[in-house]
Amino acid sequence: MVMVAALLLSCALALAAPALPTAQAEETPTPAAAESAPAATEEPVPNSNIALSPQIETPGDAQFIGSNRTTVSGSKAANQEIQLLSPRGGDPLCIVSDSSTSWSCGNVYLQNGPNIKLRVVATGSSLSDEIAVAVLGAPTVLGGLTGPESNGWVRGTGHPQATVTATLPNDDTCTSTVDGSGAWACLFSGLSDGSRDVTANQSASFSRPSSSNSSEPVTIMFDVTAPDAPVVTAPVAGSQIPVAGTQYTGTGETGATVTVFAGAYSVCSAPVTGGSWSCTAGGVAAGSYAVIAVQKDIAGNVGPGSTARSVSYVAETTPTPSESASTTPPVTPTPSPVTSPSPEGSVAVPGPTAEPSPPPGPGADSPDPEAAEPDAAGASAFPGQWNDPTRFAAAIGPTGNGSPFPWLQAGLLALGALVLIAVPLRLLGGTISRTRGGRPLRRLPSLAGRNRVLEEFEVAPTVRLNRWLRGGAALVAAATFVMLSGPIVDQPAYLRLLIAVVIGLGLVNAVAILVPLWWSSRVLRLHGTVTFLPRYLLLIAAAAIASRVFDVHPALLFGLLGSVTLTTTTDAAGQAGAQQQPTTAQRGQLAAVRVGALAAFAVLAWSLGSLLPGASNFATSLAAETGNTIVLAAIGSAVLILVPVGHTSGRRILAWSPALWTGLTVVAYGILFAALAPMVEQWQSEGTGMALWIAAATFAALCASAWVWQRFVAPNQR
Incomplete structure (x- = not known):
């Protein structure tokens, strides 16, 4: 009887309990849960479905995502709070807590990688779901090699070892491999001057055959016209320059950078400001060289070299034109690789090769010092020897032998110094003397004299030096x-x-x-x-x-x-007194x-x-x-x-x-x-x-004013 009664009670409870979802049919409720289960016609109570595990439905497991920003969504139990965890740890990517049975997290940032894990968990429980996706976002376009202007080169950042394809509006493309620091650069050929929008996408080994989405377009001003040759104003041809250093000056294109070469030596570089440039350097080995300057504009175009000027370092005598031609062959080293900085690093990319036989570029390396030849007299060409001249060995006076000696200019400057410096100094000296009534200025205290009177010594101390x-x-x-x-x-x-x-x-x-x-x-x-x-x-x-x-x-x-x-x-008579x-x-x-x-x-x-x-x-x-x-x-x-x-x-x-x-x-x-x-x-x-x-x-006006005041104004005020 007891067994029959228990069997009937179990059947009644089974008929009275609400139907469970199919996904949970295999779970057996606890007796306490069975006793507290509400009738089918009653409103649901909070956390009634806490045993349901949240799910990730979008994106799918092992899916490729071509953007670093995406939407992750799925399902959950009603009134269940879920958290989408960050693959990098730290704070969750988002938290959803509402009465809906679905959830969505928009604009979630995911880093690049072949196996980025996404995990959703129910708050306060071990219920969770996890998938793995491959992510490769769009690369960035930063501009030209040296700034917003470009000579055909475009640079940016991307995923290391990925292949970046940059595209112009006319579908012209160029490709580059991202280096280990995350930088890339590629060259568009056959361009004309003008502004163009550039986009880029990238592909990696874990994304192929797919590639990332295209980046936002970046407007770049393309300037593929090389600047004119700069002008060197100093030193002039035939100058004798000390190896200790001298100043190089000239004119050029504003905004460009001028580099001076003495033969194969890269001497110094300077920006062109207001149409002129100037730099000072030394360290060139002794000998005669052709001084040439080249300039690179903002876009990175390297122009032709300036007219060569034969000069002599180590203050040698000015060589004749025939000697210059025989001892100083023209040197035209090619530009060195250009380094393009980026926020995440830098990448070395070869300079443009559109122009044949380009002049030496601003980054050209100096030759091996062991390749330098001694001067004509057999003196060593390297600094640090007894035979090396110093700055005091340089010729005095105008540099160059083609211009007349500036005696007229020197005379005019001398007259100006007489009127504006020498005479005003005399006025100032006379003013100070009259102000003091002719008394001389008080002497400064002696720093090394006696500090005791002579009478204090039995024998006066004397120090007589030869x-x-x-x-x-x-x-x-x-x-x-x-x-x-x-x-x-x-x-x-x-x-x-x-x-x-x-x-x-x-x-x-x-x-x-x-x-x-x-x-x-x-x-x-x-x-x-x-x-x-x-x-x-x-x-x-x-x-x-x-x-x-x-x-x-x-x-x-x-x-x-x-x-x-x-x-x-x-007097000559020798009279006494x-x-x-x-x-x-x-x-x-x-x-x-x-x-x-x-x-x-x-x-x-x-x-x-x-x-x-x-x-x-x-x-x-x-x-x-x-x-x-x-x-x-x-x-x-x-x-x-x-x-x-x-x-x-x-x-x-x-x-x-x-x-x-x-x-x-x-x-x-x-x-x-x-x-x-x-x-x-x-x-x-x-x-x-x-x-x-x-x-x-x-200065002259101040001295003259002081003299006039002391001579004419001050006496009338007394």
């Missing part, structure tokens, strides 16, 4: 300062340069002392004394450092270490002789230097460096001591004869500006000449 020792030490110190006017490296040639500068400064000081002494004793019949002036070392250092800081080449130097003064002597005082005319005459001797010595050394052979070995380099030191130090010293302030030679000459001071100033400044002709040419090419004129005019 005057030749003092003079030699000062001369070496001055030579060291002079060398600072240019770059110095640890090479044997710079020890030779120190010797040359010591010799040059020694001769300059000998002329500045011996000639005035001879004049004072033979002509003026007065006694002259030589005074060593340690403060002159500060002037030497200041002039050299200023030349280095402002890159003045040839340098503006000061090389004097002392002065010659006239002393009071007894009768003394002869030097007059203003005698002091001015002696100062004029000193300045004239320095200027004449500079011209003499300059003339003799032009007759010497080029600096090709130790002896010729030493001679050139010594001669150039004499020219620069002598004329620089003459210019500086002509400044009519304080107790300088210029002040004494001006007090004696203003006309003579004016003439000497114009002559000295003229020689100086002639020696600095390369620097003047550089200022003109760079457009800084006008700024210097404005600065000089402003």
Whole structure:
């Protein structure tokens, strides 16, 4: 009976329970679930279908997807919360929680790969579904090789080792393989100038025969016309250039990049701004070379080379045209590979080969140094030898032998310096002197003198140094300062340069002392004394450092270490107490002789230097460096001591004869500006000449205003 009753109860419960879905027919509900199951006519309660597993229906398992953005959808139980997990881990791609029995996640990002797993799980349970798909999104198009403009090359990023096909609106295509860093580039041929939309797709081993979707079109300006040859304005043909370095200037197409070649050497590169370019470099081995400049425009087109200019490095003598043709064959290296940067890396792609025999490109590699040949004199062509010339071995004055010597230009500049610098300095000096009532400026405290009065010592301490020792030490110190006017490296040639500068400064000081002494004793019949002036070392250092800081080449130097003064002597009758005082005319005459001797010595050394052979070995380099030191130090010293302030030679000459001071100033400044002709040419090419004129005019106006105020306005206010 009990068994029959249990059987009848089970049948009744089975008839009363609602029908389960087919997918769940095999599952057996627990007794508790069976007891709590609602009647068929009642509303469903939450989580009544929690045992249902969510499913992924789109995309299908093992399906290929040609985009990194896609939609994933499927089914779930009503009111079931599901999560679509990210293949890379981290936060879910999306979460769906609603009463629907279907779900969808749109615009889901999937990375490229042959086996990207997608997994959906029910929140709070182990119910899930998983598939694997292959994904290859569209590549990107970035533009030309160097920017938004292109010379036919197009670059972008893609999946490593994939094959990218770029397409134009007329269905022209080019293909490229993506490198390991994710960059690609390919070349369209037969194009004309103009803007075009470019799209690209890619295929990989796991996607074939399918490929990715096409990328969004990118508008690229194609410029396949090569720029004209640039123009080199400096150095000019026949120049003698020091291996330590020089400046190269010229004109070109704005926005392009100009690269200068000396033979096979890639010397330097510079952008073209406002139609002009300039770069400075050294390191070219000794010898004669044809200097050529080429330019590459924004699109990457490399134009023809400029007209070759034969120049000599190591300051050799200017070769004749026949020698240049025989010793310097034209060098036309092909462009080197161009590196195209991209956000994910870079790819090396060969340069365009549309033009036959292109000129050397901006990226051309320099030849093996072992291939360099020695110069004509047998000197080594490599830096670091005794025979190497330095910056002081370069010829002084205008570069090139085809243009007249710029004496007229130097004279006009000298007049401008007289009016805007020398005279205003005299006005300023007089203004300061009258303001102080004629009192001299307070002396600076001594840094190395006695700090105890003489009476504190039982025996006054005396330190007497041999005057030749003092003079030699000062001369070496001055030579060291002079060398600072240019770059110095640890090479044997710079020890030779120190010797040359010591010799040059020694001769300059000998002329500045011996000639005035001879004049004072033979002509003026007065006694002259030589005074060593340690403060002159500060002037030497200041002039050299200023030349280095402002890159003045040839340098503006000061090389004097002392002065010659006239002393009071007894008269010829020898009367007791009768003394002869030097007059203003005698002091001015002696100062004029000193300045004239320095200027004449500079011209003499300059003339003799032009007759010497080029600096090709130790002896010729030493001679050139010594001669150039004499020219620069002598004329620089003459210019500086002509400044009519304080107790300088210029002040004494001006007090004696203003006309003579004016003439000497114009002559000295003229020689100086002639020696600095390369620097003047550089200022003109760079457009800084006008700024210097404005600065000089402003200085002159300020000095004149101060003089007028102190001379006329201030007395009326008292």
